[in-house]
Amino acid sequence: MRKKLIFLFVASLTFFSCSKQGNPKLVVYIVSDQLTPSLLNKFDPLFTGGFRWLKDNGINYTNTFHNHGKTNTGPGYFTLSTGVYPGKGGIISNDWYVRDMKRSINVVEDTSATNFSGKGIGRSFKNISSSTLADWLKDTHPSSKVVSISGKDRGSILMGGRNPDLALWYDKDGGFTSSTYYLPALPVWVSDFNKNLNVLSYTDSTWSRLKEPGIYSKYARPDDFKGEKIVSKKKGAKPILPLNFGEMSPSSLLSGFYEYPQGDRALVNLAIKSISQLKLGKDNYPDILFLGLSATDGVGHHFGPNSVEQLDNYLRSDKNLMLLIDYIRDEIGLDDIVFILTGDHGVMALPEYLQSKKISSGRISSSQRKKVYSEILNQINQIIGIDKVVQYGNAFYFNKDLSKEEREVATKIIKKAVRYIEGVSEALSLEDILNLSPNKLNNRLKNMIHPHKGPDVYVLLKENWLWKRSYGSSHGSHYDYDSHVPLIISKNNIIKDYINSTVHTVDIPLTIANILDLNYSKNVDGIPLNVQFQSK
Ligand SMILES: [Zn+2]
Incomplete structure (x- = not known):
């Protein structure tokens, strides 16, 4: 009996429901655009960095799906932020036609705001009426801080909610920006970051393979594959690595920088900088850092998910995420940090690749x-x-x-x-x-x-068909390949676990709200997952 009691006591120390423990100091909510469970699994033996750490210290929900059609970035991020289905929330795509205005609008456009970059129509959260995880945090703890950083404006804005302390996105012109909806001016440290970034200096750089050739022949299809985009403007160029950025036109390098792993590296550096500038995780009020990585989507659109380029991008993402985790370990400590890794949508394989596997597929x-x-x-x-x-x-x-x-x-x-x-x-x-x-x-x-x-x-x-003509791949359908995304919830020193029952992305913000013990909107569609961290 005594032995049994001791066992129960020990078990209660090591096995606790997350909502019962003290609030984490910082939640790092990573949404990697177009990240898929199939590639994370396939490349698993190659990971030694951030993906490795998140998997080895995480609960992996292997059957996580977006439970909505129109699987593109706007609806995906909206769901991950609000716990509401995009249809009900009125965020039906990245852009749509508005009958009363007789024109289309972008999900985050705001003609009353001005972007600090001076480029394009203003951007803000104005079009969204649902409340977000970030809003629930601020409502419960006004001193909590919210920072949202993404390659895409909609990624950053949809996650940041009504009133983030900082929302930054790539301006497609060589720097990160925000708008007058959020701040009177771009913080000086962000302007300095942009100056140091100097995207045009990448014309001297080459995107080369990170690992030895055998890795790529084992884990990816041949590099020069029909249906991949030829990015280089050099005569006779092929869609292969290495890619010399000097062979792209300066305007496409500036506008497309965030679509390459080098752009994601800059995003991670910016996120690290924001942690120190805003002193995230330093007091007793929980903070949230949203990080919307964008390169996986860009690389997938250009070269498809089974490409050498995408394998190399995942390997670089693994490295980049380790930089972030190591920084947090050194500056804050990892014990009171919760990490979430997921995606805003999946992707279809290249039609030409599916055809080579005798699967009926095509481009419209x-x-x-x-x-x-x-x-x-x-x-x-x-x-x-x-x-x-x-x-x-x-x-x-x-x-x-x-x-x-x-x-x-x-x-x-x-x-x-x-x-x-x-099709x-x-x-x-x-x-x-x-x-x-x-x-x-x-x-x-x-x-x-x-x-x-x-x-x-x-x-x-039809399944396995694309609206995209001539090259690359895309997403947006209601089929599994576009809906299946990773979900890994990680905390330092917990026993890794796998949950194979089906869960939906609409559950994720509510799950985080539960972990942080926040009151959230009743008008949601998800159900919080019962996260149980078991200490090693
Ligand atoms: Zn995309």
Whole structure:
């Protein structure tokens, strides 16, 4: 009996529910754009840095899915920040058509704000009405600090919430920026960081393979592969490493810097700088650092997920994340830090790669699509009237004044015509989606629609088909390859664990809120996961 009691006592010391322990000093919430569980698993034996540490000290939720269609960055980050499905929250894509304005808007555009870079339409959180993890933290602990840094404006802004202490993103012109929504001016230390970064100096640099050739032949497909983008402007260049940045045009280097591992390295350096500048993790109020890494998405769009370039990018990401973890270990200590690693969406393999594996796949012909869409609009114009229906992206928006009969006619025309686009599965109306019987894929479609803001008819792809023509890969569908993302929740010195039951990304912000003991909005769609850290 006595032995049993001692055992119970010891067990209670080493096995505790996270919400019962003292608040962490800092949560580092890393969202790596397009990071996939399949590549994290495949490359696992090669990791010795940050991915290794996060996996070896983490609970790995192996079946984590975005439970919404339209799997791109805006909806993904929105869900990871709010615990609300993008459809319900009205964040139906990265950009969409607004009937009242008769134009499209970007998810984070704000014409009343000015970007400090002086470039483009202002950016802010203004378009979002849902509250976020960052907001719940600030509501509970006004002294807590929130820093959000990403290569993409929407990544940083959606995670940072209403009132972050700092939200920074790459300005596509050689520096990191913010807007007047957040601060009166860019902090001097950020301007200094930008000066030192000097992106154009990378024209002297080459992106070379980090490891010996045998690693790449074992873990990636051949480097020169059909369907990869040729980034170099040099005559006869191939889509292979090494890539000499001097062979890119200066304007594409400046605008695309964040799409390369060198850009992610700069992001990590900036995150490290922000920890010291804002003294994160130094007092008793928990802080959050959001880090939205962007290179994996850029590399995947250019070269596809099984490329030599993507393998090398994961290896570099492994190194970069170790720099961050080591810095935190030295400056704050790791014991009161919780790390979360996940992704905003997955990716499809290159169609050319799938075809080489005898899997039916392809790219939609843009000329065929254009032709069919213009025939659709011509027919609708003739039967219903001019400007009654707008096509934006692969969806159709009806004017609000269309009668029930006119809606039915327009829907019928679209449904019939899109069958002639090779690679399209079907067009579904809002009502069709609402009436679909619930199952895994249909639920994702249901969770991407908004009854008033969204399109009236969606054109859907067949599995393993891409809207992207000629080169590279993409994401955005409701299929598993676009929805499956990693989720690893890590804390120093815990026994690593694997949870194989299905969880959804909408659960993640609520789980973090629980870990931090925060009150959160009742109007959420996720369920907090019961995280149990077991000490080594
Ligand atoms: Zn992308």
